[in-house]
Amino acid sequence: MELIRDLALQAAQMVLFLALAPGLVGLVRKVKARLNRRRGAPVIQPYRDLARLMRKEVVLADNASWLFRVSPYLIFAATWVAAALVPSFATGLHFSWTADLIAIVALLASARFFLALAGMDAGTAFGGIGASREMMIGALAEPAMLLTVFSVALVAGTTQLSDVVAFMASGGVGIRVSLGMALVALLIVALAENARIPVDNPATHLELTMVHEAMVLEYSGRHLAMIELAAAMKLMLYIALVGCVFLPWGIAPAGAGAGALMTGLVLFLAKLAAGGVLLGLFETSIAKMRVFRVPDFLGAALMLGLLGTLLLFVSRSL
Amino acid sequence: MPDAAFDIAHLLAGSLVLVSFMLIYQGRIHALLNVFALQALLLALAVAWQAHMRGAHHLYASAAIALVFKAMIVPWALHRMVRVLGIHREVETVVGVVPTMLAGMALVALSILLMLQLTRGAGNPLSREDLAFALSVILLGMLMMVTRRNAVSQIVGFMSLENGLILAAAGAQGMPFVVEISVAFSVLIAMIVIGVFLFRIRERFDTVDTGAIEQFRGEKRA
Numbered sequence: 103m104e105l106i107r108d109l110a111l112q113a114a115q116m117v118l119f120l121a122l123a124p125g126l127v128g129l130v131r132k133v134k135a136r137l138n139r140r141r142g143a144p145v146i147q148p149y150r151d152l153a154r155l156m157r158k159e160v161v162l163a164d165n166a167s168w169l170f171r172v173s174p175y176l177i178f179a180a181t182w183v184a185a186a187l188v189p190s191f192a193t194g195l196h197f198s199w200t201a202d203l204i205a206i207v208a209l210l211a212s213a214r215f216f217l218a219l220a221g222m223d224a225g226t227a228f229g230g231i232g233a234s235r236e237m238m239i240g241a242l243a244e245p246a247m248l249l250t251v252f253s254v255a256l257v258a259g260t261t262q263l264s265d266v267v268a269f270m271a272s273g274g275v276g277i278r279v280s281l282g283m284a285l286v287a288l289l290i291v292a293l294a295e296n297a298r299i300p301v302d303n304p305a306t307h308l309e310l311t312m313v314h315e316a317m318v319l320e321y322s323g324r325h326l327a328m329i330e331l332a333a334a335m336k337l338m339l340y341i342a343l344v345g346c347v348f349l350p351w352g353i354a355p356a357g358a359g360a361g362a363l364m365t366g367l368v369l370f371l372a373k374l375a376a377g378g379v380l381l382g383l384f385e386t387s388i389a390k391m392r393v394f395r396v397p398d399f400l401g402a403a404l405m406l407g408l409l410g411t412l413l414l415f416v417s418r419s420l
Numbered sequence: 421m422p423d424a425a426f427d428i429a430h431l432l433a434g435s436l437v438l439v440s441f442m443l444i445y446q447g448r449i450h451a452l453l454n455v456f457a458l459q460a461l462l463l464a465l466a467v468a469w470q471a472h473m474r475g476a477h478h479l480y481a482s483a484a485i486a487l488v489f490k491a492m493i494v495p496w497a498l499h500r501m502v503r504v505l506g507i508h509r510e511v512e513t514v515v516g517v518v519p520t521m522l523a524g525m526a527l528v529a530l531s532i533l534l535m536l537q538l539t540r541g542a543g544n545p546l547s548r549e550d551l552a553f554a555l556s557v558i559l560l561g562m563l564m565m566v567t568r569r570n571a572v573s574q575i576v577g578f579m580s581l582e583n584g585l586i587l588a589a590a591g592a593q594g595m596p597f598v599v600e601i602s603v604a605f606s607v608l609i610a611m612i613v614i615g616v617f618l619f620r621i622r623e624r625f626d627t628v629d630t631g632a633i634e635q636f637r638g639e640k641r642a
Contacts (some may be wrong), residue, residue: 278427401517401521405525409528413434417430
């Protein structure tokens with residue numbers, strides 16, 4: 103009975119991510135459109151796009167290898183598994199013993215690896231340029247992400263995400279300058295990883311600016327649908343990660359009753375909506391950076407993560 | 421030990437180090453001066469918090485001096501100087517931002533390791549931590565003086581180095597008040613002298629880029 107309940111909760115978490123991720127993307131687009139005084143597509147437009155893409159025929163390049171065909175599924179699977187490990191409405195889910203922060207970073211990194219490979223596979227110039235830029239961003243964003251993970255783990259005493267969240271929610275944290283730095287670093291990494299505006303523009307096919315869109319340019323049909331859905335889930339994963347580590351209020355503890363679960367769910371939806379609106383606001387108010395300035399931007403995140411970790415070492419060794 | 425008072429002191433001292441990095445990161449000269457004012461404000465808060473925690477009232481005077489002189493008068497004077505001199509709005513650096521930041525991180529790690537080793541056994545954890553952070557701020561100020569080509573941003577580096585000194589002094593049970601006052605005034609005098617020098621340098625060389633002066637003295641190889 104206990105096992106069935108645990109599995110049901112875990113399944114609910116996975117379905118939640120799958121079901122809400124396109125809606126989140128739609129919300130961000132809607133907010134941006136409204137801020138530009140456009141009416142914008144309805145929030146459910148990404149669902150329609152995905153449904154259309156699933157029905158469409160797949161066009162493959164003549165010289166594309168098997169890698170090009172399997173990559174969308176690998177990317178989707180890795181991202182979905184990573185999303186299943188981030189506590190959204192409840193901690194202590196069935197898979198939470200595997201929910202190590204470093205494992206989540208590794209899953210996302212392997213998705214990025216396959217995406218970059220697939221981008222180069224078709225042999226077009228766009229795919230290559232997108233892949234090389236993506237790897238440049240990744241080479242800077244991943245260390246910054248890991249340093250953030252370290253400073254959070256030093257505070258909580260574990261890298262097990264579920265335990266970290268439980269510790270953060272317990273209120274025994276106090277005022278920590280390192281956590282503030284880790285939050286800013288994580289936000290910068292999230293913007294870069296999700297190809298949002300100061301680093302990349304998700305709404306353009308202009309050759310000079312695009313990174314993510316350049317890599318997926320050759321994809322069509324259900325392959326493109328898989329990749330788009332994975333990208334949407336990645337965005338939701340990062341918002342859920344920021345929400346569960348830095349704003350853990352209302353998240354249901356392990357073994358909680360139905361009431362606590364409902365509260366957790368409602369609060370999670372509120373956090374998600376707030377995250378989407380804030381992202382739209384931020385993207386509207388800032389200009390895209392030149393590609394060669396991106397290392398400076400991500401370098402700041404790296405520096406913040408490193409500084410936060412160093413400060414924690416100081417306060418622990420006293 | 422992890423109580424709120426200590427956490428707030430940690431927060432303020434840690435933010436000082438962070439702002440030192442912002443000084444290095446900042447690419448525009450007016451924004452640089454604003455960040456410098458922010459650092460002085462944080463310093464005043466940190467010193468005032470020490471005064472409150474220890475009940476050491478003379479430290480309030482140090483905080484007030486930091487607030488008035490370094491957060492208001494010096495940035496205002498530097499802003500005016502930049503306007504009058506008509507300096508480029510962008511900061512010219514000798515090496516790129518990222519290598520400088522990495523060097524800065526190494527300096528912070530060095531000073532933390534060094535200070536925690538040196539003060540091992542000295543009781544008060546707050547003083548030890550403040551000393552470690554103060555040394556970081558001092559070294560970062562020096563780094564900034566070394567890596568900037570524009571004389572105004574070198575002054576900012578010097579002033580932020582002095583912020584580190586005050587933090588160290590406040591951490592070490594406070595320095596005598598006479599010393600405090602005289603340091604504050606000597607920094608102000610130094611600021612005036614440097615300002616006069618800047619005008620003289622510009623009159624003679626038509627620039628405040630110190631690279632030009634090196635060339636004039638025949639030190640530059642190019």
